[in-house]
Amino acid sequence: MDFFDAVTQRTHIRRYEKTDVEDKLIGVMLYMANQTESAGDLQAWEFIVVRDNKVKEGLYNAALRLNIIREAPVCIVVCADLKKQSLKYHERGEYLYSIQDSASAITMMIVTAELLGLGTNWIRAFDESKVKEILSIPDNIRPVGIITVGYPLERSREPVRSPFEYLTWIDKYHKKSDISYLYQTGPKENVFKPIVNQILDKLKKKEQSSDKVNK
Numbered sequence: 259m260d261f262f263d264a265v266t267q268r269t270h271i272r273r274y275e276k277t278d279v280e281d282k283l284i285g286v287m288l289y290m291a292n293q294t295e296s297a298g299d300l301q302a303w304e305f306i307v308v309r310d311n312k313v314k315e316g317l318y319n320a321a322l323r324l325n326i327i328r329e330a331p332v333c334i335v336v337c338a339d340l341k342k343q344s345l346k347y348h349e350r351g352e353y354l355y356s357i358q359d360s361a362s363a364i365t366m367m368i369v370t371a372e373l374l375g376l377g378t379n380w381i382r383a384f385d386e387s388k389v390k391e392i393l394s395i396p397d398n399i400r401p402v403g404i405i406t407v408g409y410p411l412e413r414s415r416e417p418v419r420s421p422f423e424y425l426t427w428i429d430k431y432h433k434k435s436d437i438s439y440l441y442q443t444g445p446k447e448n449v450f451k452p453i454v455n456q457i458l459d460k461l462k463k464k465e466q467s468s469d470k471v472n473k
């Protein structure tokens with residue numbers, strides 16, 4: 259599976275296998291999440307890896323008793339460090355940048371999981387104060403998502419997204435464009451994957467020829 263497939267074929271997971279997830283794979287997910295860009299390079303995220311069934315039971319109760327939390331071998335609670343961003347960027351840092359940083363890390367984590375053959379679900383519907391209490395999270399840290407991780411047993415249906423051309427404007431809000439690639443007919447995968455592959459091929463050839471020059 260390549261990056262394009264990991265993004266386009268990913269769906270959230272409804273059921274997990276009982277198979278455990280090795281720590282080294284969780285390590286890769288955390289490492290990649292931590293490589294994400296962040297406002298002021300402050301990395302206003304923190305991760306709490308939960309494997310303990312009792313703690314998971316607490317999270318399950320705090321998150322509308324969503325069974326997937328109990329079933330997943332691992333849950334990663336991603337938190338935003340409000341203080342880190344507010345010290346540099348004040349109110350906007352506290353309420354916006356810290357959440358943006360964490361969301362960006364979560365996305366990277368989720369795509370990485372897909373590349374590793376794992377599946378995830380990003381859960382946001384939980385009682386924040388209960389989650390904070392269960393995990394002893396201090397005031398300045400805000401849990402942003404519970405990410406369930408495991409080997410997929412059942413995926414959700416392939417999502418039907420609103421086409422991005424209906425969500426994209428050029429130069430001004432609500433101004434449409436006739437840029438040709440926006441209005442290609444047929445499945446977008448058939449249009450865009452060959453473009454990506456072509457570019458990757460080109461880059462590979464360039465790399466190989468510069469290797470030869472350097473030798």
Ligand SMILES: Cc1cc2nc3c(=O)[nH]c(=O)nc-3n(C[C@H](O)[C@H](O)[C@H](O)COP(=O)(O)O)c2cc1C
Nearest residue numbers: 268269270271324379380381382383384414415417
């Ligand atoms: C910010 C965010 C919050 C979400 N919160 C929940 C949640 O609380 N419970 C849940 O079951 N799924 C949650 N999801 C999963 C979405 O429902 C799911 O991603 C969406 O339906 C699209 O499906 P897909 O992930 O299979 O593409 C959340 C996803 C995101 C990005």
